[in-house]
Amino acid sequence: MADGTRIVDLEAVPEDGSYRLTAEDPFGNETELILVRCDGEPGVRAWSNTCPHESQSLDVGDGAAIRDGAIVCPRHGSHFDACSGECDDGPAAGTTLPGVDLAVADGAVHLADDRYAFLHEGGIDDDEPGSTSHLSL
Template identity: 40%
Template sequence: MATARRIAATNDVPAETTLVFTLREIDSGEKREGILVRTDDDLHAWFNYCQHYTHIKIDKGTGAEMRNGELICENHGAYFESDTGFCNFGPCEGAYLNEVEIEVEDGDVYLVDDDYEFVREGPIEADDADLESKSNYKF
């Protein structure tokens, strides 16, 4: 695997929360966030956006809230299964988180989705953020 595609060491992914990272879409150059989450025997990666309002982040930069192995959107109270991304409770019940394709090899997690490139561990930095209003309410 190419070093540039390495997201993190598997040991760096916390057991009871998430690790956020930044990606860039190759075609558009748009930056997006992903999250790594540990399940009993595996690691999974999802785009860091709730399926109720997709501009709301599940991990706000300090680790996502989790309960009984499920990711929780603190804004809406939606619960997502960590291993499938399925929302089993909340306003987007029945929806799925969008997967980020990863592989684990030799103790490291790698991005294998050819549509994206790895930028850095951590959230999108403030000077990279789109500051256009994304209010849930239309005036």
């Protein structure tokens, strides 16, 4: 059994994309995180869903763009290594995505970072967990 709150089955994290979730820090601030596949152990990493260059969301609701093992910022095209979070090109070169500790056990991903509490899948402003629609009638 892994320490931490169960987030999702590992198989639900897309091979080419991301799984977006909302967590809360110790001060009650909600923040979006993304899970992405990685070749290194444990096979998945968690990062802040924000490019450090200009606070652009990497996953706006339909999964982050992943190319050749890198998360691509949709605004300026900077590439962040999916395993290390480091960026070596584009306007964000020299920065690193803030990481979040995870554990994988029994085929599930668990949030193992004392700085965050898992709230729900999907983004902060999603009407319903997992929803990507922001339309209202």
